[in-house]
Amino acid sequence: MSRSEYEELRAAFTAAVSHELRTPLARLLALLESAELPGADQPALLAQARDEVEEMTELVDDILFLSELEQGREVVSLGETEAAPLLRALVDEKLERAELAGIRLEIQIEDEELLVPLRRRMLRTVADNLLENAIRYAGEGATCVVALRREDGEVVLEVSDDGAGVPEEDAPRLFERFFRSDRARTTRGSGLGLAIVKHVVETAGGNVEARGSSGHGLDVRCAFPADG
Ligand SMILES: Nc1ncnc2c1ncn2[C@@H]1O[C@H](COP(=O)(O)OP(=O)(O)OP(=O)(O)O)[C@@H](O)[C@H]1O
Ligand SMILES: [Mg+2]
Incomplete structure (x- = not known):
């Protein structure tokens, strides 16, 4: 992979990660608000909230990986x-x-x-x-x-x-x-x-x-x- 391809990959990766970070947070907030409503199916909503947290954890791992990519060839x-x-x-x-x-x-x-x-x-x-x-x-x-x-x-x-x-x-x-x-x-x-x-x-x-x-x-x- 050439230097410019590498830079492009890094830029694309940064954009994808920042974009995706907002979505699970918004969904998590909505789920927690629903769980507070009377008659809410709390176990189901909590299970969904857990999925969102897991997705965010993966994103955080991706960000850590990104910073390793940024340190360049030797580190990888x-x-x-x-x-x-x-x-x-x-x-x-x-x-x-x-x-x-x-x-x-x-x-x-x-x-x-x-x-x-x-x-x-x-x-x-x-x-x-x-x-x-x-x-x-x-x-x-x-x-x-x-x-x-x-x-x-x-x-x-x-x-x-x-x-x-x-x-x-x-x-x-x-x-x-x-x-x-x-x-x-x-x-x-x-x-x-x-x-x-x-x-x-x-x-x-x-x-x-x-x-x-x-x-x-x-x-x-x-x-x-x-x-x-
Ligand atoms: N084992 C597989 N069987 C069938 N199709 C596959 C398989 N692995 C990958 N693909 C195809 O290759 C595409 C690209 O895979 P890639 O892992 O790069 O991206 P993704 O899985 O779509 O998204 P991401 O991995 O970034 O979450 C997939 O969207 C899918 O169409
Ligand atoms: Mg994949």
Whole structure:
């Protein structure tokens, strides 16, 4: 990613985050006001309020991530993380939500000690975006596999599902900022997740590609240089 593309990503990301920060706050206020009305269904309103707080928490995480991006290249790529425990914990965290969406999560780890050249938080950002997408878009009945293995001197992190997929011609465009494939337009999302994934993976000297077709799932493969 060139300097100006990077600046553009950062600007787009800032705009999206500031815009989205106002919305959950307004909804939260409205929910709390409704809960004070006589005869209000308080448990239901509180559950919705909790969802809004969770959404805001995610936004705050995004802002923290943004400030890391602003610190530039070294910070993002600095360090190495043993990926297996992080991936297992992340999958565990998502099991319940995946089940609600009718998605089965599997993890295939070739080597518990494989290192990925990213700091923990960056690796988490990558894996989290890919898993969230599978849960959001694959559709009921799909299986999502998170795989970690060594391949021709690279460390490969691959998240694939056998769900709804995207039209074949869309697959390379998924990494563009704000690009969302058609059927996703009704769901929440800014179309920045995969642009961020690409930025982070490439900053670490790796590359990422997506393959798939409508009805045959999506396969996102991140390959990192292995040093040793
Ligand atoms: N596993 C998947 N199956 C089907 N379509 C997918 C999958 N992952 C991504 N997509 C498509 O790629 C688009 C871009 O994904 P991306 O993660 O960049 O943005 P988003 O999920 O729409 O929003 P954000 O991640 O910023 O909340 C999605 O809108 C969706 O159309
Ligand atoms: Mg996404």
